[in-house]
Amino acid sequence: MTNIINPILPGFHPDPSIIRVKDDYYIATSTFEWFPGVQIYHSKDLKNWELIGHPLTKKAQLSMQGNPDSGGVWAPCLSYDQGIFYLIYTDVKSHFGAFKDTHNYLVTANNIEGPWSDPVYLNSSGFDPSLYHDDDGRKWLVNMVWDHRKGKNSFGGILLQEYSETEKKLVGPIKNIFKGTSWGLTEAPHLYKKDGYYYLMTAEGGTRWKHAVTMARSAHLDGPYEVDPKNPILTSFNKEELPLQKAGHGSLVETQHGEWYIAYLCGRPLKPSWRCNLGRETAIQPCEWTEDGWLRVMGGDAELRVKAPSLPETPFEPVKVRDDFNGEISKHFNSLRLPVTEDWASLKQRPGFLRLVGRESLNSMHQQSLLARRQQAFQVQVETVVEFEPETFQQMAGLVYYYNTKNYYYLYVSHDELLGKCIGIMSNTKGIYDEPIENRVSIDGWERCYLKAELNDASLQFYFSRDGSNWSGIGPVLDASTISDENAEMVVEGYILDQGFTGAFLGICVQDLSGQKKHADFDYFEYKEL
Structure with a gap:
């Protein structure tokens, strides 16, 4: 297959959450105040993508009347376990000044195209929630915690709490498992497990020019987490020559053949204004694991043209003009x-x-x-x-x-x-x-x-x-x-x-x-x- 040309989802498609279910790949992206909530794209080859719908189509799932500009749906997390699709999302009711009112919900479906369930309320402690399905059957929610207090780090770390599927609520103690790195503004947590380690991927630096993807790992789900010595593993900061700026907010997927890819947020600024009128877009890039167990993005920097996986190319019908x-x-x-x-x-x-x-x-x-x-x-x-x-x-x-x-x-x-x-x-x-x-x-x-x-x-x-x-x-x-x-x-x-x-x-x-x-x-x- 020919190379993948980035961004794979051009225009306003931020905060990608990518998964594979058998031979199908799906990406969910943020929609903020636009309705219906959450865009879901489908691909067979990681190169060609088709919009297949929106899970939040009813007012009972998402009521945003009166929400501020750029409120609404932030950073959805799509996952799959035992035949069920899970979607976690935040409905942001306010986000200016010291406080952020961020309500987190879960919806489920047996089919990616729906129908999706009515929402289960989770918490409101912060944004960017993500659901992790451990191999022992337990499910865990992580989200960044917002600290409004003066003199404190407002990005207060990553909270972990168990989700009970039978009770349809969060249960047990809440633990702050990661305070972030010196890069700062720690958000967008995603958990992965490989070779006995839990890997915590986060976004840091803020979603503008200093945006970055950082990694940490631990032998235990609740930490302590060891920071990747080469962090950040992906950023465009201080690399003005790169066409893809703002690289950050990553999500991992493994292909059927053991190839790893990271989907991430990026922006393409107009020159000389350095304004991105297409918004924050979604790009993808191959990764590899080092012998000592750390993830590395192939090429090092956010790239326009990247190696495609060993999958047959499967294009879709173009969108009607x-x-x-x-x-x-x-x-x-x-x-x-x-x-x-x-x-x-x-x-x-x-x-x-x-x-x-x-x-x-x-x-x-x-x-x-x-x-x-x-x-x-x-x-x-x-x-x-x-x-x-x-x-x-x-x-x-x-x-x-x-x-x-x-x-x-x-x-x-x-x-x-x-x-x-x-x-x-x-x-x-x-x-x-x-x-x-x-x-x-x-x-x-x-x-x-x-x-x-x-x-x-x-x-x-x-x-x-x-x-x-x-x-x-x-x-x-x-x-x-x-x-x-x-x-x-x-x-x-x-x-x-x-x-x-x-x-x-x-x-x-x-x-x-x-x-x-x-x-x-x-x-x-x-x-x-x-």
Whole structure:
């Protein structure tokens, strides 16, 4: 098989948790405030991956209304034991300032594609929970513990506690088994067992430029753990020449033929801004074990091109470029915080169209009528057409380039007292609202309006058309790099006031700030990588 090209999951796919079940490989990644919760990908060869679904599809499993930007699902852990799939995840309700409200849950399924169970509550002591199935049949939860006290290390170590499957709860004593290394910010624990040792893999350095994978081992599950003398085993820190930055948050898998691979988080910054508008992505790399029992990443650094395993290459059908809204809503579309329901997003009310009912503004953390998909390449073109008859400036529908409630660009159709139906652009950068064009453009009398966005690295240009063939540019070239983790972060006098962990989305949305629930009909959505 040819080499694997990284990242294997481009675009917003952070915190990979990888497993093998017989001849099938699965990766689960974080989804934060986007619904449904947790993306699961399938592969036969570690090179070609296909999105097969989301385990958290019901409000009973994941209720995020009101969750902050970059709250919600952090660092899911996927595992398998005795015919059952286990998924552990955190629902983060707050994460700014001294405190973090992090509730950890477990769901299970007999089939990776579901249905998945209702959640079992575990604890709230910290985030990045992981379930380890020991060979004696016992199950153990590890998670980092958050310490809010002034003068303490807020990343307070890795907690271990037993999980009782019969009682469906954590039982027994809680022990802090690892305080971390001098690299700091110890999180993302995963336990593995090999040749009589328990290996504890963690992420350290924070999920930005100093991110790293570190290892420790012990003859006993509860420690003490000996730190790998060559730590970190993977990092891009102080290696600005590497295309893959932020390498960290690793997860291990062994192939059918005894080959080891590490899936890990990475980012590809735009230059010269060093902003990652594709978000934190997933890469993979082969590993080997030394004679003295330590794991080493082959190549040493995060690499774009890596050796593939000795498995037959098994490609999947490419994702369709165009969605004509003739069947179900594509699994590549996501909504914000709440599931898609017929009362605001319908394929039935007007067959062949997606009808979105206007609700709250793009600043809302409660009820947005927005459907979007990840940006997964630096050069992208998206296109849609909307039929919409607004009666007030408070009614809007259109095409959005979205990071979070404080960072977005929006090409929209609305109403103006003088122009009638018109097109405008609005933007939000670090929470500051702007309108990048002086005057909206009248399209009064148009039955439908075609909308398009072209992205070229850090450049965004919007277009509109009456017939879908003759296009006019609208507004200036916009800075696409603002739709990124780096721009979302705001630090004042050492205090983090805002931060982001997601990535850029492209989609369609409708608002009706008057409360009249005016709807818009979209005939198609096209996402094309150039």
